[in-house]
Amino acid sequence: MTDFSQAHRPRKALGQNFLHDPGVLAKIVAAIAPQPDDHMVEIGPGLGALTRPLLERLKHLDVVEFDRDLVARLRTGFPPDRLTVHEGDALKFDFASLGDNLRVVGNLPYNISSPLLFHLTEYAERIRDMHFMLQKEVVDRMAAQPDTPDYGRLSVMLQARFRVAKLFTVPPGAFRPPPKVDSAVVRLAPLPPEAIPYRDAKAFAEVVARAFGQRRKTLRNTLKGLIGAEQLQAIGIDPGRRGETLSVAEFAKISQLLR
Numbered sequence: 001m002t003d004f005s006q007a008h009r010p011r012k013a014l015g016q017n018f019l020h021d022p023g024v025l026a027k028i029v030a031a032i033a034p035q036p037d038d039h040m041v042e043i044g045p046g047l048g049a050l051t052r053p054l055l056e057r058l059k060h061l062d063v064v065e066f067d068r069d070l071v072a073r074l075r076t077g078f079p080p081d082r083l084t085v086h087e088g089d090a091l092k093f094d095f096a097s098l099g100d101n102l103r104v105v106g107n108l109p110y111n112i113s114s115p116l117l118f119h120l121t122e123y124a125e126r127i128r129d130m131h132f133m134l135q136k137e138v139v140d141r142m143a144a145q146p147d148t149p150d151y152g153r154l155s156v157m158l159q160a161r162f163r164v165a166k167l168f169t170v171p172p173g174a175f176r177p178p179p180k181v182d183s184a185v186v187r188l189a190p191l192p193p194e195a196i197p198y199r200d201a202k203a204f205a206e207v208v209a210r211a212f213g214q215r216r217k218t219l220r221n222t223l224k225g226l227i228g229a230e231q232l233q234a235i236g237i238d239p240g241r242r243g244e245t246l247s248v249a250e251f252a253k254i255s256q257l258l259r
Helices: 022-032 051-055 066-079 112-119 134-142 153-159 200-214 229-234 248-258
Strands: 040-041 061-065 083-087 102-108 127-136 163-172 182-188
Touching: 022 051, 022 102, 022 127, 022 163, 022 182, 040 051, 051 061, 061 066, 066 083, 066 163, 112 127, 112 134, 112 153, 127 134, 127 163, 134 163, 134 182, 153 163, 153 200, 153 248, 200 248
Parallel strands: 040 061, 040 102, 061 083, 102 127
Antiparallel strands: 127 182, 163 182
């Protein structure tokens, strides 16, 4: 496996910040705990810093990479029977094409992290777990609890489908070039079907989007035209509350009114 870490200039337009700290890499691999037969897919392998230690433990690894230059380097730098490179945009990639029981990992580009997480949620039934390096601010939002500053649409939508656990923080110096913010590693494990709080995903997503569309307004105003104040009162939810105070279960309860 070839080391080409010094032969590529990071592209700012693609949000490329390459992890290089051996200690952090070892900590990530330990958190993932890959087993030889795991069906693992890495998003944005970049220069292969995480790819190499993963392949030391796996029989095979799928990777999704957008940068054509890096795709070429990955295909020549790793044995094709051990590494399958899928060239394309992870935001549009059909993860179902890789099968089931997927373990998804990656140092995600910060500029697409939220839409990519929403995209991956569509494949939750096919995923065993996910481990990502993200901007710390995003991880804080993912794991936030109701009635806190970080709690929002991302928190609710992810926690309705996954157990979200912030694992550890990573300083800027662990990357090349160093970003201007701290990063963090997060684990997401899909909830079993019986633990998913809503019955209608579309209705749930609409209620959550409306409730956080204007954070300072009450449910009476944000849900106006969709759900009436009397309906909210009938299920024990004060229409004078704001979306940021509601639990995931309460959002699910409200979405049932649209069925």
